[in-house]
Amino acid sequence: MTMATGQLANVIMTVPYGFHGKYAIGCCFFIFNLCLVLFNVTMISLRFYWYPSTFKASLTHPTESLFVPASVVSFGTVLMNITEYAVGNGKSGFWLERTMIVLFWVYCGLALAFTCGIYLIMWSTQTYTISRMTPVWIFPAYPLLIIGPHAGRLSSRVAPDSALPIIVGGFCLQGIGFMMSLMVYAAFLYRLMTQKLPKESLRPGMFISVGPSGFTIAGVITMGQNLPGSIPENFMGVGQQAGVISLVMANWMGIWLWGLAIFFFIVSCGAHWSCVRHGRLQFALTWYSFIFPNTGLTTATFAVARALDGCKPIRILGCVFTCLLVAGWFFVFSMMVRAVILKDILWPQKQEDRDEGGWKTENPDLTLTKSEAGDPYPNGSSRRQAGF
Numbered sequence: 064m065t066m067a068t069g070q071l072a073n074v075i076m077t078v079p080y081g082f083h084g085k086y087a088i089g090c091c092f093f094i095f096n097l098c099l100v101l102f103n104v105t106m107i108s109l110r111f112y113w114y115p116s117t118f119k120a121s122l123t124h125p126t127e128s129l130f131v132p133a134s135v136v137s138f139g140t141v142l143m144n145i146t147e148y149a150v151g152n153g154k155s156g157f158w159l160e161r162t163m164i165v166l167f168w169v170y171c172g173l174a175l176a177f178t179c180g181i182y183l184i185m186w187s188t189q190t191y192t193i194s195r196m197t198p199v200w201i202f203p204a205y206p207l208l209i210i211g212p213h214a215g216r217l218s219s220r221v222a223p224d225s226a227l228p229i230i231v232g233g234f235c236l237q238g239i240g241f242m243m244s245l246m247v248y249a250a251f252l253y254r255l256m257t258q259k260l261p262k263e264s265l266r267p268g269m270f271i272s273v274g275p276s277g278f279t280i281a282g283v284i285t286m287g288q289n290l291p292g293s294i295p296e297n298f299m300g301v302g303q304q305a306g307v308i309s310l311v312m313a314n315w316m317g318i319w320l321w322g323l324a325i326f327f328f329i330v331s332c333g334a335h336w337s338c339v340r341h342g343r344l345q346f347a348l349t350w351y352s353f354i355f356p357n358t359g360l361t362t363a364t365f366a367v368a369r370a371l372d373g374c375k376p377i378r379i380l381g382c383v384f385t386c387l388l389v390a391g392w393f394f395v396f397s398m399m400v401r402a403v404i405l406k407d408i409l410w411p412q413k414q415e416d417r418d419e420g421g422w423k424t425e426n427p428d429l430t431l432t433k434s435e436a437g438d439p440y441p442n443g444s445s446r447r448q449a450g451f
Contacts, residue, residue: 065099067395072092072148076147123184123189132202135174177203196254204247207237207243208244208359226289264349269334284369290313293306
């Protein structure tokens, strides 16, 4: 919920066409997302305070551990919002610029630690089978995947001597996240070839496969465009020539990956046709996968348009994506509120609170079991993962 809301605020500011109220609309999503983050942090902290055993269990549970990095992604999304709406707009002081630079490097350390840590815990404590594989396996790499877009935005709003390290660090860490995702892509395609499409309740998670390419495109192109103005003399032995070469390479790399993102988007949409036609798609928290990964595709589309000298058809396509995302967010959020009222979620024996989902209701301490290993959403359940 917080990742989708925060990234939607970034998408609105990325729209290349200005209109009255654009900044205000984006700020509304930004401020509302801050409220959601504070609410989730408070509630999950109370959960761990009242039931201490669930903290360790969250890190080792075969399902919930996959979503622990969501807390880091939510933090990174807030930092991106602050950079987008406050840094370099002429209204904030120099102190905020320096603070955001420090927080950027803090986030880089957290993202790397959580991604490596969660994958290490998974590989040490769990056994997953290819038949249970979904793109949710990519999720622990997502904290690294938003570093590139953040680095691209921040580097354009700070001094050149500070921008260059941010760009270099962004390229390196974005590469780690994308290459990890690319290897999981291979397992996902193999699973589709041998096991057909996932169950209807799991198919919204297919959109997670759109995110790695989308966020990487937005990050690489933006960083490449900011690099020529940030490099010193004799950089890599060639000075400004290195910036020009890097810019062209970044643009072509982004255009190349854009096709991959579009491919996974079309496949994910097509996989939902039978669900929608037969009315089999019941609300679950995985519906936010319709929003968050596709914000990466939308910002990537605008980045590709900039790389092609403001290609008007691609910019219009990005605007169409933006309108669909805004409408989709309101629909998903209202359906979530409806589900809470109707007790379809956040209720005993419902979706993420089913016994089959890993909860033992007979245990007063709510200790997590390790049943259904490898199935991110067993028996059609979604997860209230770490409150995010």
